[in-house]
Amino acid sequence: MIKITDLEKYYKTEELQTIALNKLSFDVKKGEFVAIMGPSGCGKSTLLNILGMLDDSDGGSFIFNGEEVIHYNERKRANIRKHNIGFVFQSFNLIDQLTVFENVELPLIYTGVKKAERKKKVHEVLEKMQIMHRRKHFPQQLSGGQQQRVAVARAVVNNPKLILADEPTGNLDSSNGNEVMDLLTELNKQGTTIIMVTHSEHDAKFSHRIIRMLDGQKVIENSLI
Amino acid sequence: MFRNYFKIAWRNLLKNKVYSFINISGLAVGMAATIMIGLWITDELNYNDHFKKKDVIAQVYQSQAMNGDVGTGPAIPRPLEFILREEYADNFKHIVMSSWEQPRYLKYGETNIYTQGNAMQESGPEMLDLKIIEGIKDGLKEKNSIMLSETSAKTLFGSDAAVGKIIKVNNLDDLIVTAVYNDIPENNSFNEMDYLIPWKYYVTKQPWLENAIDRWGNNSFQMFVQINENTTMEAVTSKIIDVKKNASVDEAEFNPQIFLFPMQDWYLRNDFENGVQSGGRIENVWLFGIIGLFILLLACINFINLSTARSEKRATEVGIRKSIGSQRGQLIFQFLSESFLIVILSFVFAIGIVLLFLNGFNNLASKVIVFPWTNIQFWLVALAFIIVTAFLSGSYPAIYLSSFNPVAVLKGAFKSGRYSSLPRKILVVTQFTVSIALIIATLVVMNQIQFSKDRPVGYDKEGLIQIPVMSNEFIGKAEVMRTQFIASGGAIEMATTSSPTTNVWSNRSGYTWEGKPVGFQEDLAYTNVSYEFVKTLGAKIIQGRGFSRDFPSDSLGVILNKTAVEYMGIKDPIGKYIRDADTDVENREPPLKIIGVIDDIIMQSPYSPVKQSIYAFDNGGTASFYNLRLNPEKSTAKNLEIIKNVFKKNFPDTPFDFQFVDEEYGRKFSSEERIASLARVFTALAIFISCLGLFGLASFVAEQRTKEIGVRKVLGASISQLWLLLSKDFITLVVIALLIASPFAYYIMGQWLQKFSYRVSVGWDVFAIACFGALIITLITVSFQAIKAAIANPIKSLRTE
Numbered sequence A: 001m002i003k004i005t006d007l008e009k010y011y012k013t014e015e016l017q018t019i020a021l022n023k024l025s026f027d028v029k030k031g032e033f034v035a036i037m038g039p040s041g042c043g044k045s046t047l048l049n050i051l052g053m054l055d056d057s058d059g060g061s062f063i064f065n066g067e068e069v070i071h072y073n074e075r076k077r078a079n080i081r082k083h084n085i086g087f088v089f090q091s092f093n094l095i096d097q098l099t100v101f102e103n104v105e106l107p108l109i110y111t112g113v114k115k116a117e118r119k120k121k122v123h124e125v126l127e128k129m130q131i132m133h134r135r136k137h138f139p140q141q142l143s144g145g146q147q148q149r150v151a152v153a154r155a156v157v158n159n160p161k162l163i164l165a166d167e168p169t170g171n172l173d174s175s176n177g178n179e180v181m182d183l184l185t186e187l188n189k190q191g192t193t194i195i196m197v198t199h200s201e202h203d204a205k206f207s208h209r210i211i212r213m214l215d216g217q218k219v220i221e222n223s224l225i
Numbered sequence B: 001m002f003r004n005y006f007k008i009a010w011r012n013l014l015k016n017k018v019y020s021f022i023n024i025s026g027l028a029v030g031m032a033a034t035i036m037i038g039l040w041i042t043d044e045l046n047y048n049d050h051f052k053k054k055d056v057i058a059q060v061y062q063s064q065a066m067n068g069d070v071g072t073g074p075a076i077p078r079p080l081e082f083i084l085r086e087e088y089a090d091n092f093k094h095i096v097m098s099s100w101e102q103p104r105y106l107k108y109g110e111t112n113i114y115t116q117g118n119a120m121q122e123s124g125p126e127m128l129d130l131k132i133i134e135g136i137k138d139g140l141k142e143k144n145s146i147m148l149s150e151t152s153a154k155t156l157f158g159s160d161a162a163v164g165k166i167i168k169v170n171n172l173d174d175l176i177v178t179a180v181y182n183d184i185p186e187n188n189s190f191n192e193m194d195y196l197i198p199w200k201y202y203v204t205k206q207p208w209l210e211n212a213i214d215r216w217g218n219n220s221f222q223m224f225v226q227i228n229e230n231t232t233m234e235a236v237t238s239k240i241i242d243v244k245k246n247a248s249v250d251e252a253e254f255n256p257q258i259f260l261f262p263m264q265d266w267y268l269r270n271d272f273e274n275g276v277q278s279g280g281r282i283e284n285v286w287l288f289g290i291i292g293l294f295i296l297l298l299a300c301i302n303f304i305n306l307s308t309a310r311s312e313k314r315a316t317e318v319g320i321r322k323s324i325g326s327q328r329g330q331l332i333f334q335f336l337s338e339s340f341l342i343v344i345l346s347f348v349f350a351i352g353i354v355l356l357f358l359n360g361f362n363n364l365a366s367k368v369i370v371f372p373w374t375n376i377q378f379w380l381v382a383l384a385f386i387i388v389t390a391f392l393s394g395s396y397p398a399i400y401l402s403s404f405n406p407v408a409v410l411k412g413a414f415k416s417g418r419y420s421s422l423p424r425k426i427l428v429v430t431q432f433t434v435s436i437a438l439i440i441a442t443l444v445v446m447n448q449i450q451f452s453k454d455r456p457v458g459y460d461k462e463g464l465i466q467i468p469v470m471s472n473e474f475i476g477k478a479e480v481m482r483t484q485f486i487a488s489g490g491a492i493e494m495a496t497t498s499s500p501t502t503n504v505w506s507n508r509s510g511y512t513w514e515g516k517p518v519g520f521q522e523d524l525a526y527t528n529v530s531y532e533f534v535k536t537l538g539a540k541i542i543q544g545r546g547f548s549r550d551f552p553s554d555s556l557g558v559i560l561n562k563t564a565v566e567y568m569g570i571k572d573p574i575g576k577y578i579r580d581a582d583t584d585v586e587n588r589e590p591p592l593k594i595i596g597v598i599d600d601i602i603m604q605s606p607y608s609p610v611k612q613s614i615y616a617f618d619n620g621g622t623a624s625f626y627n628l629r630l631n632p633e634k635s636t637a638k639n640l641e642i643i644k645n646v647f648k649k650n651f652p653d654t655p656f657d658f659q660f661v662d663e664e665y666g667r668k669f670s671s672e673e674r675i676a677s678l679a680r681v682f683t684a685l686a687i688f689i690s691c692l693g694l695f696g697l698a699s700f701v702a703e704q705r706t707k708e709i710g711v712r713k714v715l716g717a718s719i720s721q722l723w724l725l726l727s728k729d730f731i732t733l734v735v736i737a738l739l740i741a742s743p744f745a746y747y748i749m750g751q752w753l754q755k756f757s758y759r760v761s762v763g764w765d766v767f768a769i770a771c772f773g774a775l776i777i778t779l780i781t782v783s784f785q786a787i788k789a790a791i792a793n794p795i796k797s798l799r800t801e
């Protein structure tokens, strides 16, 4: 599903150039659950942003679903993104002014789903995440675990083929964290490809394969199955 | 301690450059506008301050009823003087009869000037406190004397002594200069009075002036008085109010009321409606005063809005300060010193702006205002103004900011609730309500002017000039001049008139005609014209014909305008007679035969219906203007050159003076046009200030919602969707403002238009333009920030630090 080759990314700040990704290559097959690990600052988030088509790379190749997308413009990438990719962030990134329902509804609005259809889909996914009873609450009124469940609900409501999760359990205690990992495992079993960045060996064990990075390069890869 | 407050305030200013810029520039512009309006108002209110006796000087006015309509004006009859002097003398310190201000031709050797002046009685200079530079204050005592203003003396004599020199007036009489007085400064009555001649001299100049001595019906003169110390204007008025009514049986039917119109009111309150004083320029003073306050309010609103909006960002600062023991009072002080700093800086810039634009403003408002550097009062007002503005714009944010609960703030639980922005929204709506109302008002004023300009004038005012008649020589030569002008090819036709085409100088009554209703009191505009009047002006004959050389009896003919025919109720007017109704058969003038009816021509206000007018034949001696129709085959410059040559050949000693009739007509719009240009400027300022505030708020909101925008973008929102999201709220506010402003402006402008009988109706198009304009302006202002936020890369805003 994803094949990256010699991916490069530099950041230039005040004459200082950081190499965030240094000729990174790997591929991820459809239905895989891949964990990415590495010390802070090694380029994991940068990688995820490029995979999520939120950012440009400075070289290399990125094939998504058989298409070379590296030279795609903003509009084309946004289009691929909104139909294929869901995001889960460490800090949830829910919108404070919107209710749980409205937060989860957003991706459907942006892909042009009709109102009745949206309601059905949002209810379905909220049921599945067991936060239906909280649908009229605002994010501040929920616990961290609940907020992350809403975030996951929002990431999957559009049935994306790929979920990118950047330290999804980073702000959660272990029991809430496990709940989220169970959710991701469940989604993966239903066929969604997942790429997850984590610091936790425990969480990484839920995946099929761990890619370990250092200074923007892949250093080792262990398969867990 | 204070230093510390201001130091922190200064740092905050530097830290938030955009915010400081918006605040200071908005406030500075608002203050500058308010200062200019304030200076303008002061100037208006100080009109006639040059006259020390301002509060005891009055002009004698008269109200008269014609068919139930009461008209009020300064024109009074000569015999009034004698009755006041004989029977009411103890009320007055001075009684001064005066002519109207009128241009005369003054000549000394080879130098000549054509300039304005009055004929007055002896105590005029004393009453007006003229400062005599040379000669005597009693300079009007001798019949053949003349007093000159400094300016006219300088032009005529240079640096030589003026007193004792002999001047030729209107190429006719020799008058001896008896005094030179200081020019009366601008912004005062009589400021264009360049000379004074004796009343005694003036009244002997023409028979009708002499005859007027016992005519109560000839209201052709002015009278100024200074009342005695022991009395009041009201007291004197109550004594003299019926003098004319009691003195003249013939005039009693018009119920003439004689009263004193105090100098205090001459300039600002000189409108009368049905005999009652009803305002005047003072309304503009109020109007612009209110606009000035509104503009300041708009600028203050920006300040309040931006500070409270930003306050949420400063919540942490407040929390920390409070938790380390800051008293609420100290916090308020800190925030107030910030607002003081901003206001003081703004004031400094405002003065700079005023200095920069004062000239332009003076041109716009026809003023000569100078910046009052040395006026203590101004600086005191300015200080009060700074304090009030600082408190007005600083106290709300100060109290609001300092009321944050430190615990909640530090726990990070401080969230702007759904309604925390409500006061801000109300303020934005207020700003836009004012701006939109101003837009609508400006459009209505401009429409009204255009509408009146487009009104058909009834003649062809382009390519028409008038040459004022400056001496009796002109009158006698009218026929010769006409022949020469036409022969020269510079003009194709010429006619004389007794008043300019753009004004009515004479009104008549005392006629009778077939079918005149019993007791009908007619009031007819009266002009004497020569043979080719209709042709020269290009007026339109509706019935009958114009004066013609082929009909000798036309010398007793008369032309009516359309309104006069309707007004007088004459059926089939051609061939009918208008007769003098004088009971004294000896004095009766011969009857006038109606030979033609012309379409109405606008001689007076373009905003009023055309007055019923009659045009009688000029039998020589009444011409005040030569009217020339320029040759359309030649350029205007060429025509004027030819005409000037002909003129100079005939009147070698007289300067060639003329006016374009269309320019004279254009002057009728000058006061409305001045209002329109001021309104445009202030509207632009109001919009600018409101937009500045909106821009600040939009950038604040965009900043506040960065994370949200990032999330939405990641979830697939397009740039246009985000732009709509960020702009929508502001558009809603502006739409609300439109809904409030429109009926309000509709009502106010409806009232304003009432004073014009020929007026535009306020149509939907004005509101459509204002609506469209306001929305476009809002969109442009807000979109800059919205689009900037929408195209930003979301990963920056979503990074967790």
Ligand SMILES: Nc1ncnc2c1ncn2[C@@H]1O[C@H](COP(=O)(O)OP(=O)(O)O)[C@@H](O)[C@H]1O
Residues within 6 Å of the ligand: A011, A012, A013, A018, A019, A020, A038, A039, A040, A041, A042, A043, A044, A045, A046, A047
């Ligand atoms: N916007 C940026 N500007 C400059 N440097 C950046 C930026 N984003 C990331 N970096 C640098 O790139 C490197 C990789 O960052 P990141 O991908 O966030 O690492 P990780 O997520 O693995 O902690 C780090 O050295 C970081 O400082």
Ligand SMILES: [Mg+2]
Residues within 6 Å of the ligand: A044, A045
């Ligand atoms: Mg990271």
